Amino acid sequence: MYSIQLDLHTHTIYSGHAFSTIGENAAEAARRGLEAIAMTDHFSPFMTPRRADGSPDLGPMMNMEGLPKIINGVRILGGVEIDIVDFEGHLAFCDTLPGNHGVSVGERLLRTREIVIASIHMFPGFRDGSFTQNTDLYISALQNPYVDIIGHPCRPGLPFDHTAVARAAKQLGKCLEINNHSFDVPESTDHCRALAIKCAEEGTPIVVSSDAHSAWFVGEFSKVVKMLEEIHFPQELIANESLGKFAALRGKCFA
Numbered sequence: 001m002y003s004i005q006l007d008l009h010t011h012t013i014y015s016g017h018a019f020s021t022i023g024e025n026a027a028e029a030a031r032r033g034l035e036a037i038a039m040t041d042h043f044s045p046f047m048t049p050r051r052a053d054g055s056p057d058l059g060p061m062m063n064m065e066g067l068p069k070i071i072n073g074v075r076i077l078g079g080v081e082i083d084i085v086d087f088e089g090h091l092a093f094c095d096t097l098p099g100n101h102g103v104s105v106g107e108r109l110l111r112t113r114e115i116v117i118a119s120i121h122m123f124p125g126f127r128d129g130s131f132t133q134n135t136d137l138y139i140s141a142l143q144n145p146y147v148d149i150i151g152h153p154c155r156p157g158l159p160f161d162h163t164a165v166a167r168a169a170k171q172l173g174k175c176l177e178i179n180n181h182s183f184d185v186p187e188s189t190d191h192c193r194a195l196a197i198k199c200a201e202e203g204t205p206i207v208v209s210s211d212a213h214s215a216w217f218v219g220e221f222s223k224v225v226k227m228l229e230e231i232h233f234p235q236e237l238i239a240n241e242s243l244g245k246f247a248a249l250r251g252k253c254f255a
């Protein structure tokens with residue numbers, strides 16, 4: 001049985017299609033004995049709420065001082081799940097918009113985040129990329145200094161070079177995520193297992209997450225854990241074993 005004390009990928013009602021508040025998520029995390037959870041609501045061209053002028057609403061993500069750092073004994077990390085939006089690995093809203101004085105709205109948000117997950121959900125033509133394009137986009141996203149974790153790389157079902165991406169993540173001190181929610185998509189299950197085997201071979205750290213869209217699933221890792229046990233995945237490569245271990249890997253301080 002693995003020790004996993006952090007759930008670094010959870011959603012709240014701010015995502016627009018999730019069901020629970022941060023208080024409800026924290027209560028479930030406490031019940032399960034977690035040390036910390038990251039609030040990683042979507043920052044996405046097609047999921048983030050818009051303001052009247054059409055710009056993305058940063059919403060509660062820019063108001064973390066309005067939230068205790070610790071709720072029910074659980075450290076709440078201010079995170080984001082930001083979309084990868086093209087084959088160059090660019091992140092959502094990270095182009096410079098008029099009036100932003102050279103700093104994009106995406107980068108303004110990323111500067112404030114304790115945890116940044118970069119994921120593919122969809123972008124125009126995303127299913128038409130070649131094996132090389134898919135590999136390169138994940139490596140480019142990993143090279144973005146703000147990015148800590150590639151979210152559910154197996155879920156979109158895009159073929160990519162597991163070895164090359166695992167090596168890039170290891171070299172950069174970053175993580176590839178395998179989350180429980182991905183196992184709800186049957187075709188991604190084998191893909192997740194193959195990637196985990198490659199990460200074990202390459203010594204690449206992974207993050208095991210829930211990707212919970214309601215409080216009931218916060219800290220729910222059972223499907224990933226079962227797969228990891230079957231392949232005898234090493235505990236030392238699970239980066240979210242504890243807050244201290246993850247902070248050391250990423251060179252961060254979560255005071």
Ligand SMILES: [Zn+2]
Pocket residue numbers: 081119121151152
């Ligand atoms: Zn996602």
Ligand SMILES: [Zn+2]
Pocket residue numbers: 009011081211
């Ligand atoms: Zn998610």
